Amino acid sequence: MSKHPYRGLTLIAAVLLLLPLVLPNSFYVDLAIRMAINAVIVLGLNLLIGFAGQISLGHAGFIGIGAYASAALPTHFGWHPLLAVVAGAIAAGALAAVLARPIFRLKGHYLAMATLGLGIIINIVVRNEAALTGGPDGMAVPPMVFGSFEISGDKPWYWIVASLLCFSIWASIILIDSPFGRALRALHGSEVASKVVGVNVLRYKLTVFVMSAMFASIMGSVTALYVGFVTPNLADFFHSIELVTMVVIGGMGSIYGSVLGAVLLTALPQALATFEGWETVVFGAILMLSMIFMPKGLVPTLAARFGKGE
Amino acid sequence: MLAEFLQFLFSGITVGSTYALAALGFTLIYNSSHVINFAQGEFIMLGGMLAVYFTHSGLGLPLSLVLAIVLPAIVGLVMEKVAIEPVKGAEPVTLIIITIGASLVLRGLVQIWLGKGTFSLPAFSGEQPINVLGATLMPQSLWVLGVTAVVVLCLWYFFARTLMGKAMLATSFNRVAAELVGINTDGVLFLSFAMSAALGALGGILITPITLTSYDAGIMLGLKGFVGAVLGGLGSGLGAVVGGLLVGVLEAMGAGYISSSYKDAMPFVLILLILFFRPSGLFGGKATDRV
Numbered sequence: 001m002s003k004h005p006y007r008g009l010t011l012i013a014a015v016l017l018l019l020p021l022v023l024p025n026s027f028y029v030d031l032a033i034r035m036a037i038n039a040v041i042v043l044g045l046n047l048l049i050g051f052a053g054q055i056s057l058g059h060a061g062f063i064g065i066g067a068y069a070s071a072a073l074p075t076h077f078g079w080h081p082l083l084a085v086v087a088g089a090i091a092a093g094a095l096a097a098v099l100a101r102p103i104f105r106l107k108g109h110y111l112a113m114a115t116l117g118l119g120i121i122i123n124i125v126v127r128n129e130a131a132l133t134g135g136p137d138g139m140a141v142p143p144m145v146f147g148s149f150e151i152s153g154d155k156p157w158y159w160i161v162a163s164l165l166c167f168s169i170w171a172s173i174i175l176i177d178s179p180f181g182r183a184l185r186a187l188h189g190s191e192v193a194s195k196v197v198g199v200n201v202l203r204y205k206l207t208v209f210v211m212s213a214m215f216a217s218i219m220g221s222v223t224a225l226y227v228g229f230v231t232p233n234l235a236d237f238f239h240s241i242e243l244v245t246m247v248v249i250g251g252m253g254s255i256y257g258s259v260l261g262a263v264l265l266t267a268l269p270q271a272l273a274t275f276e277g278w279e280t281v282v283f284g285a286i287l288m289l290s291m292i293f294m295p296k297g298l299v300p301t302l303a304a305r306f307g308k309g310e
Numbered sequence: 311m312l313a314e315f316l317q318f319l320f321s322g323i324t325v326g327s328t329y330a331l332a333a334l335g336f337t338l339i340y341n342s343s344h345v346i347n348f349a350q351g352e353f354i355m356l357g358g359m360l361a362v363y364f365t366h367s368g369l370g371l372p373l374s375l376v377l378a379i380v381l382p383a384i385v386g387l388v389m390e391k392v393a394i395e396p397v398k399g400a401e402p403v404t405l406i407i408i409t410i411g412a413s414l415v416l417r418g419l420v421q422i423w424l425g426k427g428t429f430s431l432p433a434f435s436g437e438q439p440i441n442v443l444g445a446t447l448m449p450q451s452l453w454v455l456g457v458t459a460v461v462v463l464c465l466w467y468f469f470a471r472t473l474m475g476k477a478m479l480a481t482s483f484n485r486v487a488a489e490l491v492g493i494n495t496d497g498v499l500f501l502s503f504a505m506s507a508a509l510g511a512l513g514g515i516l517i518t519p520i521t522l523t524s525y526d527a528g529i530m531l532g533l534k535g536f537v538g539a540v541l542g543g544l545g546s547g548l549g550a551v552v553g554g555l556l557v558g559v560l561e562a563m564g565a566g567y568i569s570s571s572y573k574d575a576m577p578f579v580l581i582l583l584i585l586f587f588r589p590s591g592l593f594g595g596k597a598t599d600r601v
Contacts, residue, residue: 055403102586112346112406113540114585116533117578124575237529241410248407277422284414287407288393295397295404 008256009169016162020155029154031270033226036161037219039262040168042246043255044215049244050253051176052208053188054104055112058119059243062213064126064235065092066220071141071230072132081144085221092217093210100206116237123235138231141224157226164222165259168215172255184208188253249290251297260299313444318566319559320442324451324520326558327458328354331513332535333542333550334465335506341482341545342495342502345394345405349413350510351532356382357511358523359420362429371434379511385416386507390500413528421525433519454516461512462551469547478502482545510535530574534561537577541584 016036023029041063048054069088073079079087103114126133133139144151151157175181183204186194195201224230233239242265250261268286272279294301332350339347357378364374393408434453439446469475480488481498489495514523514531521527538557542549557577564576 049403055406110540110544110585112402113536114582117537117581120533120578121575121582124572128571237533244403245407245410248403252401252403278418280414280418280421282418284411284416284418287411287414291400291404291408291411292393292396295400 006173009166009173012169012256012259013166016166020158026154029158031267033154033158033161034223035263035266036165037223037226038243038246038266039165039259040161041216041219042243042250042258042262043168043172044212045243046247046250046252046254046258047172047175047184047208048212049247050251050258051181051184051188052205054205054209055115055244056209056212057112057116057237057240057244058122059115059212059216060235060237060239061119061122062092062096062216063220063223063239064122064232065095066217066222067141067224067230067234068126068133068220069217070221070224071134071139074142075139076132081142081225082146085218085225088221089214089217093214096210096213097206100209101202104202104205104209116240119235119240120237123232123237126232126235133232134230136232138229141228141230143228144225151225152228154226157222161222161226164219169255169259176255180204180207185253245287247297249287249294249297251299251301254297254299257297257299261297264298314566316443316445318562320445320447320451322559322562323555324454324558325517325562326538326555327454328513328517328531328554329535329538329557330551330554331458331461331509332532333538333554334462334547335509336536336539337542337545337547337550338478338502338506338509340539342478342499343394343398344402345409346402346536347503347506348406348409348532348536349389349416350506350535351528351530352413352416353382353386353507353510353528354514354517354531354535355420355523355525355528356385356416356507357514358431358518358527359424359429359514359525360511361515361518362431362523363424365431371432375515378515379508382511383504383508386503387500389507390503394503395496395499413532417525417528424525426525428522428524429518430522431515431518448520450516450519454520457512457516461509465547474501534558534577537581540581 019032020029023032041059045056045059048056066085066088069091070081070084073084073087074081099114099118103111127136129135151160176184183194187201187204191201220234223234246261246265247258248261249265250259251257268283269279272282275282290298296304332354335350335353336347339345339350360378360381361374364377365371369377389412393412394405397404397408433448433450435449437448439448440452441447467475469479477488477493478498478501480491480493481495485495488498510532513535514528517531534557535554538554539550540553541556542551542553557580560580561573561576565573568576
């Protein structure tokens with residue numbers, strides 16, 4: 001950990017405060033919101049991949065749970081939107097907890113397979129249960145309301161998402177410097193060794209998995225409420241891969257790497273729009289090149305090169 | 311009753327053969343390098359799409375098929391040389407991302423080159439169905455089963471009887487020890503990519519007359535092949551074949567008897583159940599940890 005863990009957070013908070021003043025139009029505000037949403041999800045996923053050393057290839061499934069809880073519960077059952085967000089997060093967390101015990105007996109590629117399978121099943125359920133979810137076409141999401149006050153438009157959501165991002169970064173820093181975080185890193189280093197010194201391996205893995213699933217679900221809800229519409233693409237395999245890629249490109253186990261990875265990869269499709277039809281190819285090539293030349297990810301690589309201050 | 315069951319069984323074994331070939335591809339690469347090649351599905355797609363392209367451009371079927379196997383094999387070699395060899399020994403996550411990147415590049419290039427359409431190949435020997443106890447069996451299914459069986463036998467011979475095959479096996483058991491006795495393990499890795507690309511492409515070609523193909527057909531086929539490989543215990547050749555066939559049959563049975571809209575979910579439900587109750591697959595040995 002750096003000696004000044006909060007310097008980066010202060011910088012990001014300052015940027016988030018000033019950003020609305022310089023963003024020329026709502027297109028960029030929208031982009032900033034989506035970057036921040038992804039950053040929070042990636043922070044949670046990075047706890048799992050980077051600190052606990054466990055890979056999840058099905059994280060978009062949890063995003064889907066949150067998003068569809070926010071869409072379906074108020075629409076079909078008249079729940080308050082806020083209650084739906086909480087219910088989604090609890091459902092995602094519970095699912096993660098139930099699955100974690102058997103899944104975490106598995107290692108490496110088996111774990112990747114299990115989470116991948118879970119994500120795909122959630123996506124297929126969402127596509128097929130059209131009566132509840134609108135099927136492949138998706139469904140509209142009732143807005144978040146408190147009494148007569150409705151949260152809509154990009155400005156209010158910008159501030160909500162910006163505060164969520166700052167809070168998540170702060171929480172991650174606290175977590176990683178705590179005994180809990182040290183136990184996690186020990187787990188990544190050597191599972192057997194950490195067992196020997198008395199770390200309850202399964203409990204730690206389970207906690208991180210549940211936390212990252214809940215992060216993902218809540219941000220899924222936020223996405224749904226902000227956009228006002230959900231489609232199954234939110235929960236598909238490609239989205240899971242995008243998220244893992246953000247973690248890896250930013251830097252596994254790096255908090256600010258998570259943010260940078262999310263920002264870059266959210267912007268990338270916009271930047272590639274000029275390549276007309278070549279987006280997929282360029283996206284794939286960037287993934288390969290950055291992994292070949294910077295396998296540790298951007299932030300750790302740059303930190304190692306410039307200055308020992310980090 | 312029986313006719314219906316046989317019908318599901320036939321279609322299951324047919325598509326399962328493609329999964330089996332893909333699963334063998336996963337297994338070959340996994341054994342020589344411990345890489346899970348997420349681009350395996352794209353080789354299946356490449357096989358089918360190239361076969362379509364060459365037959366449409368007037369080359370005869372036999373020549374088209376040979377080209378549609380050889381070219382993906384070359385693509386596999388290039389991929390190994392360019393993307394896998396430089397990062398040997400990297401973390402599994404890094405390698406997974408690299409192969410995913412490669413799969414996006416391949417899929418994107420094919421999409422630009424041949425478009426987003428769905429294509430078909432003529433069946434190799436006519437469309438006249440064969441009646442078996444009330445169920446219909448397409449001649450193409452026999453081609454799929456026959457060729458798969460021959461390929462599996464050839465692979466068995468290769469690994470059991472030839473020096474190169476034994477070198478590959480030795481590398482999969484213990485890379486360092488294999489290097490010490492003079493086996494060129496880089497060559498083994500190189501060869502395994504070519505072989506698994508060719509296997510995938512072959513599966514893709516064989517199945518195209520039945521299930522059609524398109525630039526994005528490789529994703530699901532590849533993932534189900536992966537399910538087959540894991541089901542068989544990741545690393546076991548026989549396990550991969552049985553696992554692939556099993557995935558195909560269970561999928562067809564599930565689609566027929568339970569729900570056709572959940573067809574694609576069946577293999578993944580299955581793999582979760584198997585992993586929960588038998589964490590190292592059906593045929594995987596008990597693993598021990600090296601501390």
